[in-house]
Amino acid sequence: xxxFALATLMLCSGSIVLAQDSAAKVQVFGGYSLIHADTGGLxxxxxxxxxRAPSDTFGIRSNFTGWTAEGQYNGxxxxxxxxxxxxxNNAPITALKTSGxxxxxxxxxxxxxxxPALTYRNKSRLTPFAHALFxxxxxxxxxxxxxxxxxxxPSAATTFDDFxxxxxxxxxxxxxxxxxxxxxxxxxxxTSLNLDKFYGSALGPGxxxxxxxxxxxxxxxxxxxxxx
Numbered sequence: 553x554x555x556f557a558l559a560t561l562m563l564c565s566g567s568i569v570l571a572q573d574s575a576a577k578v579q580v581f582g583g584y585s586l587i588h589a590d591t592g593g594l595x596x597x598x599x600x601x602x603x604r605a606p607s608d609t610f611g612i613r614s615n616f617t618g619w620t621a622e623g624q625y626n627g628x629x630x631x632x633x634x635x636x637x638x639x640x641n642n643a644p645i646t647a648l649k650t651s652g653x654x655x656x657x658x659x660x661x662x663x664x665x666x667x668p669a670l671t672y673r674n675k676s677r678l679t680p681f682a683h684a685l686f687x688x689x690x691x692x693x694x695x696x697x698x699x700x701x702x703x704x705x706p707s708a709a710t711t712f713d714d715f716x717x718x719x720x721x722x723x724x725x726x727x728x729x730x731x732x733x734x735x736x737x738x739x740x741x742x743t744s745l746n747l748d749k750f751y752g753s754a755l756g757p758g759x760x761x762x763x764x765x766x767x768x769x770x771x772x773x774x775x776x777x778x779x780x
Contacts, residue, residue, distance in 0.1 A: 575629040575673055576779035581734055583775015585620035587640050592747040592764030599645065602759045605701050609651040616640040616661070620773050629673045636665040636685050636718065644693075653700035657707045657754065663689035663716050679732070682721040689716045689743060693754045710754040717742040724777050732777040741771040 596610040603610075618640030626632040639662040647653035665685035672680050695709040720739030724732040747763035 575626045575671075576730075577626055579624045579626070579632075579777055579779040581620075581622040581624070581775060581777045583620065583734060583773055585618050585638055585640065585771060585773040587616045587618070587741060588770040588772075589614050589616055589644075590743075590764065590767035590769050591644075592745075592767055594747060594751070594760075594763055596646075596648070603698075603701065603705055603755070605653075606651070608648055609653055609701075611646040611648055613642055613644055613646050616642045616659070620771075620775075624669060626671070630671060632669045632671060634665075634667060634669045634683055634685060636663075636683075636687075638663060647700070651700060653698060655697045655699045655704075657693045657696040657698075659691065659693055661689050661691040663687060665716060665718055677726040679724040679726065680721065681724070683718070685718040685739075687716055688713055691745060691750070693750075705755065707754045710750060712745060712750050712753075714743055714745045716744070718771065720771070722773070730779050732779070734773065734775050734777050737771075737773040739771040739773075741769040743767045743769060 591612050591614055594612055596612050597607055599605075599610045599612070600607050618638060620636065620638030622634055622636045624632045624634045639660065641658065641660045643656050644659045645656050647656060665687035667683060667685040669681055669683040690711060690713050692711040693707065693709065696707045698705040698707060718739040718741050720737060720741075722737030723735045725735050726732045744766050746765045747767075748760045748765075751760045751763070752758060
């Protein structure tokens with residue numbers, strides 16, 4: 553009888569430990585994302601000089617809004633594998649209000665990253681995590697014709713692929729059993745785009761020199777997490 557009681561106690565204890573150690577095997581995240589882009593040394597004044605326009609013609613945009621999504625498989629309650637993908641769109645070159653310039657090209661970028669994630673799960677509703685993700689992005693400029701200058705400037709459609717890395721951390725807040733809110737996620741978002749070639753392919757070879765070939769960007773994301 554005593555042996556039976558001890559065996560029952562051990563089984564219950566093991567079940568409790570297993571329950572405490574369990575975590576959802578799969579979780580998905582989707583939401584809003586903003587990238588604060590490193591312009592790589594490109595300035596409105598420099599672009600105006602290259603295109604032989606007045607110095608107050610162009611500006612350079614550094615914030616790009618978009619979306620991001622993740623799928624994560626958890627090997628245990630601490631370690632998981634993440635697939636991260638997303639996209640952002642905006643016009644990197646802006647026209648100052650008094651310039652009268654129109655027809656600026658728009659930019660789109662899409663990326664896919666993959667890597668490990670470390671999550672600290674406890675009894676609290678707050679779940680912090682960190683990840684190191686690696687992959688590539690595809691960035692494109694649309695074809696257009698910039699007008700309002702002394703002579704129209706054609707911009708050719710341009711697409712480049714480059715290595716991308718996201719090192720960051722974030723915080724999820726549990727609402728109910730399977731749903732959480734990603735309160736915030738901040739990533740150092742490294743890209744390796746040769747901006748001389750990128751803008752040169754669009755606006756003319758040899759026009760741009762000494763722009764960055766590596767960019768130190770920041771990505772901020774927030775949204776909903778669903779666990780299965």
